[in-house]
Amino acid sequence: MKNSVTWKIGGEAGFGIISAGTMFARTYTRAGYHALVTNEYPSLIRGGHNLVTVRIATEKIEALNRDVHVLVALNRESVDFHKSELQEGSVIIYDPKDYEWNISDFSPSTVLLPVPFSKMVQELKGEPVMRNTVALGASMAVFGGPFEGLAKVIEDQFANKGNAVIDHNVAIARAGYEYVGKNFSGNQSCFLSPVVKREDQLLLNASEAVGLGAVRAGLKFAAIYPMTPINALISFLADHAGKLGIVYKQPEDEIAGIMMAIGASLAGVRSMVATSGGGFALMVEGLSFAGMIEVPLVIDLGMRVGPATGMPTWTEQAELQFAIHAGHGEFPRIVLAPSDAAEAYEQTIDAFNLADRYQVPVFVLTDKYINESQWCAPVSLFKKPVVIDRGKLARGDDLPADGSYRRYSLDTQDGVSLRSTPGMKNGHYYANSYEHDETGHVTEKAANRVAIVEKRLKKMIAMKADIQPPSVYGDVDGEITFVSWGSCKGPVLEAMKLLKQKKKSVRVVHFSWIYPFPVEETKRILTMKSRMIIVEQNVTGQLASLIREHTGIEITEKLLKYDGRPWYPEELVEKTI
Amino acid sequence: MVSGGVSRKNDMTITADSFKTGFLPTWCPGCGDFGIWMSLKDALAKLTIGPDDGLLVYGIGCHGNMYDWMNIYGCAGLHGRTLPIAQGAKLANHKLPVIVVSGDGDCLGEGGNHFMHAAKRNPDLTVIIHDNQVYGLTTGQASPTAKQGFKTKSTPEGVEDEPVNPLALAITSGATFVARGFAGDIPGLTQLIIQAISHKGFAVLDVLQPCATFDKVHTYGWYRQRLYKLEAENYAPDHKLRAIERAMEWGDRIPTGIFYKEERSTSEDREPALAGGVLVHSQSDEMCIDELLKEFI
Numbered sequence: 001m002k003n004s005v006t007w008k009i010g011g012e013a014g015f016g017i018i019s020a021g022t023m024f025a026r027t028y029t030r031a032g033y034h035a036l037v038t039n040e041y042p043s044l045i046r047g048g049h050n051l052v053t054v055r056i057a058t059e060k061i062e063a064l065n066r067d068v069h070v071l072v073a074l075n076r077e078s079v080d081f082h083k084s085e086l087q088e089g090s091v092i093i094y095d096p097k098d099y100e101w102n103i104s105d106f107s108p109s110t111v112l113l114p115v116p117f118s119k120m121v122q123e124l125k126g127e128p129v130m131r132n133t134v135a136l137g138a139s140m141a142v143f144g145g146p147f148e149g150l151a152k153v154i155e156d157q158f159a160n161k162g163n164a165v166i167d168h169n170v171a172i173a174r175a176g177y178e179y180v181g182k183n184f185s186g187n188q189s190c191f192l193s194p195v196v197k198r199e200d201q202l203l204l205n206a207s208e209a210v211g212l213g214a215v216r217a218g219l220k221f222a223a224i225y226p227m228t229p230i231n232a233l234i235s236f237l238a239d240h241a242g243k244l245g246i247v248y249k250q251p252e253d254e255i256a257g258i259m260m261a262i263g264a265s266l267a268g269v270r271s272m273v274a275t276s277g278g279g280f281a282l283m284v285e286g287l288s289f290a291g292m293i294e295v296p297l298v299i300d301l302g303m304r305v306g307p308a309t310g311m312p313t314w315t316e317q318a319e320l321q322f323a324i325h326a327g328h329g330e331f332p333r334i335v336l337a338p339s340d341a342a343e344a345y346e347q348t349i350d351a352f353n354l355a356d357r358y359q360v361p362v363f364v365l366t367d368k369y370i371n372e373s374q375w376c377a378p379v380s381l382f383k384k385p386v387v388i389d390r391g392k393l394a395r396g397d398d399l400p401a402d403g404s405y406r407r408y409s410l411d412t413q414d415g416v417s418l419r420s421t422p423g424m425k426n427g428h429y430y431a432n433s434y435e436h437d438e439t440g441h442v443t444e445k446a447a448n449r450v451a452i453v454e455k456r457l458k459k460m461i462a463m464k465a466d467i468q469p470p471s472v473y474g475d476v477d478g479e480i481t482f483v484s485w486g487s488c489k490g491p492v493l494e495a496m497k498l499l500k501q502k503k504k505s506v507r508v509v510h511f512s513w514i515y516p517f518p519v520e521e522t523k524r525i526l527t528m529k530s531r532m533i534i535v536e537q538n539v540t541g542q543l544a545s546l547i548r549e550h551t552g553i554e555i556t557e558k559l560l561k562y563d564g565r566p567w568y569p570e571e572l573v574e575k576t577i
Numbered sequence: 578m579v580s581g582g583v584s585r586k587n588d589m590t591i592t593a594d595s596f597k598t599g600f601l602p603t604w605c606p607g608c609g610d611f612g613i614w615m616s617l618k619d620a621l622a623k624l625t626i627g628p629d630d631g632l633l634v635y636g637i638g639c640h641g642n643m644y645d646w647m648n649i650y651g652c653a654g655l656h657g658r659t660l661p662i663a664q665g666a667k668l669a670n671h672k673l674p675v676i677v678v679s680g681d682g683d684c685l686g687e688g689g690n691h692f693m694h695a696a697k698r699n700p701d702l703t704v705i706i707h708d709n710q711v712y713g714l715t716t717g718q719a720s721p722t723a724k725q726g727f728k729t730k731s732t733p734e735g736v737e738d739e740p741v742n743p744l745a746l747a748i749t750s751g752a753t754f755v756a757r758g759f760a761g762d763i764p765g766l767t768q769l770i771i772q773a774i775s776h777k778g779f780a781v782l783d784v785l786q787p788c789a790t791f792d793k794v795h796t797y798g799w800y801r802q803r804l805y806k807l808e809a810e811n812y813a814p815d816h817k818l819r820a821i822e823r824a825m826e827w828g829d830r831i832p833t834g835i836f837y838k839e840e841r842s843t844s845e846d847r848e849p850a851l852a853g854g855v856l857v858h859s860q861s862d863e864m865c866i867d868e869l870l871k872e873f874i
Contacts, residue, residue: 030874202873215864220856221669223661240869242849245859247668249844252694256661259654259691263665266652267632267673268857271665289655382870421857422632422650422666423673430644431652433637441600442645442653 001193004057006067007139008085009132010078013041013050016132017074021052022374023157024136025203027149028056029376032197036061036490037374038566043228043312049077056143058195062340063490066570069190070142072135073098074117086110089189093138095131113142113184120175130172137176142184144191147177200379202341206370207232209341209377210274210300213348215244216386220269223249223260228312229368230274230302254279258286258297265295266431268393268421270352274300277319278309284326287361291331293431294408294419294456296355296362296391298348303367305564314564315369317486317537321545323363324515332358332415332459335515337365339489341375343512349386354466356391358459359416365514367537369566370487392418399426406438407431410451415458460516468513469521474500478507480576483526483555484535485511485543487566492535494569499576511543517550526553533557533576535567591627593618596648603642605713609760609786613707614643616763617678620770621649624674631674634663636683639714640707643678657687660695663702664844670857671845674774677704682712685721685741696750696779698844703773703780706743707760709788710795717791724827729791743783744824748817748837753778755820755837759804760786761797765833772835778843785831800831807834814838 007024011017018039025035034057042048055064070091073079076099079092086092088108094101095117103112115138117131126133133154140150151170158166204212211233214222224234237248247264251257257273264271275283280301290297303319305311323335334354338344344366351362399405399420407429409417417438420427430440435452437443470483474496484492489510496506509525511518526532526547534544534555539562544555559575561567596618604610621631628649635641637656644651654662659677667675677684684692684706695702710723718731721741728735747755754776758766766784773780785804787796807814807823812834814820820837845851853859 200874202870204873208873212866212869215869216866218860218864220850220860221665223665244864244869245850245853245856247848247850247856249664249668251661252690255658256691256694259658259661260665260668263634263652263662263667264669264856265665266662267666267669269669269860271669285655286658289658293652379870379874382866421670423630423670423857425629428628428648428650432644433653433655440651441598442642 001191002069003059003193004055004061004067005069005143005190005192006053006055006064007070007072008051008053008068008082009072009074009135010049010051010082011074013044013048015050015074016129017050017052019157020132020136021054022203023150023153024139025054025056025374026153027140027145029201029203030153031146031149032195033058033192034061035203035374035376036064037203038064038369039372041313049081051078051082056192058193062493063566063569065494066568070139072139074131074135091142091190093135093142111187113180115176115179120179121172124172124175126168126172130169133169133172134176137173138180141177141180142190144188147174201376202379202382203374203376204341205232205372205374206338206341206344206366207302208236209345210348210364210366211236212382213345214272214298214352215240215246217349217352218270218388219246219272219352221247221249221261221264221271222273223251223257224274225251225254225257225279227276227279229276229304229371230300232371233274233300254282255286258283261297262286262290262295265297266293266421270296270356272298272300274302276302276304277306277322280319280322280326288327288329288331289433290361291327291329291333291456292433294359295431296359298351298355298362298364300364300366302371303365311564313368315367315487315537315566316562316564317367317488318539318542319365320485320514320538320542323365324546331456332360332463333515334358334360334362334463335365336363337486337512337514338370339487339510339512340370342377342381344370345377345382347512353387353389356393357389357416358463359391359419360459365486367487392416394418394420394424394427396424399424401426405429407440408436408438408452408455410438410455412455412458414462415455416462463516467516467518469518470509470511470525472525473508473510475505475507477530478505479530480504481507481509481526481530481532482535483509483532483543483547485514488535488537491567491569491572495572495576498569498573502573502577514546517546519550522547523551523553526551531557533559535559535572537561537566591625592622595622595627598646598648600645602646604639605790607787607789608639609709609784609788610639610643610707612760612763612766613640613705613784613786614647616766616770617705619763619767620774623767623771624774626674631676632666634659634666634675634677636679636688637714638680638683638707638712640678640680641683657683657691659683660688660691660704664695664698664700667700667702668845668848668851668856670855671701671851672855675702676774677702678707679704680707681710681720681722681743685743685746689721693746693750696747696752696781699751699753699779699841700844701777701779703770703782705770706781706783707786708743708783709786709792711788711791713788713791727794742824743781744836745821747781748820748824752781753839753841754780754835756782756835757833758782758784759800759833760784761800765806769835776838778841803829803831804833805830807832807836
């Protein structure tokens with residue numbers, strides 16, 4: 001019996017790999033297991049090699065590891081590509097019609113489990129794409145899984161297609177399940193230990209989590225131009241917009257997107273944009289504009305491999321310094337970086353409140369890895385009460401009738417002034433991209449320029465009240481300190497567990513709040529007593545630079561990965577020891 | 578008329594003077610912007626849209642400086658970006674009159690892509706294009722509408738490219754109200770602005786205006802010799818191809834008036850979320866998502 005198993009399914013795009021991964025994981029999350037689903041695919045619509053990896057465990061998991069218990073190959077290439085990742089005892093489920101594999105083709109020795117996917121689908125009068133369903137049933141048998149759980153997931157998946165389609169799919173999955181039962185019953189090496197289900201869990205990617213957080217926070221308007229890796233957020237918003245009373249608009253380009261969102265925010269609704277680095281490059285003038293006219297704005301910046309078009313479907317963390325420094329001129333902003341779907345949900349809600357509280361742009365810095373991987377999270381997280389803080393937003397009946405309202409009043413401790421929205425009586429003003437006075441009128445007087453710049457920048461000081469210190473995990477006096485941010489958290493925490501087994505004491509200092517940088521907290525936490533190792537997914541060590549800039553602390557030992565693939569915990573261990 | 582939920586029924590005193598700010602225009606003497614400014618103030622007063630009742634979105638260029646002497650909710654955007662800002666504001670508050678004050682460089686150069694896409698969506702906006710063929714604020718370079726042969730600082734040998742035709746572009750892109758006015762005809766322009774704002778849909782009003790400083794050719798006199806009113810010729814603005822034909826007319830005779838008009842659903846009409854009311858007024862507290870969560874379990 002195993003506490004953690006990893007299942008991979010590979011094939012061409014169009015083979016139904018992604019949906020198979022979700023259905024497989026959902027079968028287990030519903031039963032109370034933890035799951036993490038990742039995918040790898042090239043930037044193509046059809047063809048090319050696609051891979052979905054699902055790790056199922058009895059306890060909470062933070063990342064994948066290098067285990068491969070089962071490889072389902074829907075074509076020959078899937079074995080060719082992933083042969084080198086197989087371990088002693090890995091089970092290969094494949095169709096002998098694709099290729100007659102021999103045990104001698106593999107080292108270390110693996111278990112071959114030929115299942116005639118195509119023939120079975122044909123016999124049951126299914127479409128070729130349903131080979132993935134045979135594979136799901138077969139895999140369920142290998143893990144000793146609950147077939148009825150899978151049947152229910154299939155039923156829900158095809159709920160709007162009618163009973164005939166449901167029954168057909170269940171029958172095909174059952175054929176796979178029974179085939180393995182008949183031909184492979186002796187091998188229980190991959191059976192999962194039982195778990196007790198505590199509560200319902202969601203299985204969702206970070207883009208969907210951003211969407212849920214935004215809805216919960218009262219999002220009313222989003223203008224998002226399609227771009228990997230934030231397309232799941234578009235689907236989520238477009239599918240639910242009408243029902244939730246949200247407007248989702250597809251703009252003509254990212255410049256229009258951010259300008260529309262600024263226009264909507266100016267008019268008083270909570271609004272957001274989402275994009276990746278290339279799209280954000282176009283938005284940069286809009287960011288500066290938002291900073292100048294002091295409108296709240298939430299930006300989901302989903303990082304992927306750059307520069308330029310880069311490797312669009314692969315992951316990277318190279319936009320940290322870009323998010324902090326983007327925009328001409330100097331103006332305040334906030335940068336948050338969630339590590340997984342649960343944190344993406346929470347930080348998106350925070351982002352809307354912070355944007356309103358300080359009337360500034362707020363970034364939620366996600367990446368391909370978290371946006372397109374599916375994470376499990378307890379339903380109670382999403383049902384917790386949410387506080388909505390609109391900051392200094394006028395109600396409409398609270399503006400002086402004598403015309404003395406000043407939108408950019410300098411009479412403010414925190415740099416934030418009362419904000420009216422168009423249509424409010426006695427509230428008219430100019431949201432002016434030119435430098436302006438308290439009313440919004442253009443002025444180039446030196447004294448005014450200094451005063452209004454200082455008013456805006458005062459927000460950076462006020463924000464200190466909201467800054468979150470880095471989280472600390474593991475041994476406070478660990479001999480090794482890993483320093484990480486965003487989506488590196490999972491692999492780093494898993495590496496810490498592995499190092500502990502090797503009698504190494506490890507501490508993890510993880511940054512989810514990036515900017516304004518938590519200077520004092522970092523100085524206190526990052527003492528030089530232990531061996532400090534920065535872990536990032538970029539080539540220059542952008543967090544390391546930020547830490548040095550703000551604290552003078554130089555972390556010289558850097559584990560940097562920039563091949564587009566997330567860290568494996570084992571990789572971190574090897575590079576540390 | 579109700580805008581932004583504020584009833585203005587009791588406020589009957591809106592005149593052109595309601596929009597005074599205490600700042601005086603910095604436009605050159607004789608600039609066509611004066612005529613557009615005065616016509617716009619008159620039109621707003623006649624429509625009883627007061628300083629708290631509407632939003633003007635300005636671009637960057639000589640036209641854009643108008644915000645400083647125009648006492649009404651204003652957003653002086655970035656160069657070329659008026660239309661997306663206006664569309665976002667309109668979707669957030671679709672009862673609010675939103676008027677875009679833009680220029681030929683702003684709207685058709687830097688913002689050309691936005692112009693085309695705004696027209697195809699048909700938001701209930703009015704865009705007034707200050708069209709003088711030249712970039713005045715940067716001291717006299719050719720604009721996208723500059724006619725061939727026009728000598729400017731950036732085209733000392735004369736413009737060689739085809740000019741953009743704002744009217745034909747608007748018609749083919751899907752604008753539902755397309756008109757041309759003249760800055761030297763304030764009563765006529767005021768009427769056109771009123772009709773444009775009253776039209777439900779994307780209203781494009783291209784306004785021919787002399788640049789007194791950088792264009793010695795297209796003067797008030799030059800225009801007056803050539804302009805004629807479509808309405809005087811029993812022209813019916815209900816046919817796209819005929820409208821394009823008139824839009825292409827330029828030379829000894831230059832038409833003004835409404836070229837094309839049709840009723841079509843607006844982008845706001847097509848948003849299910851707006852059927853229940855104004856978005857900014859439905860901005861309530863926390864949303865319940867329990868039903869939504871089931872999709873992910």
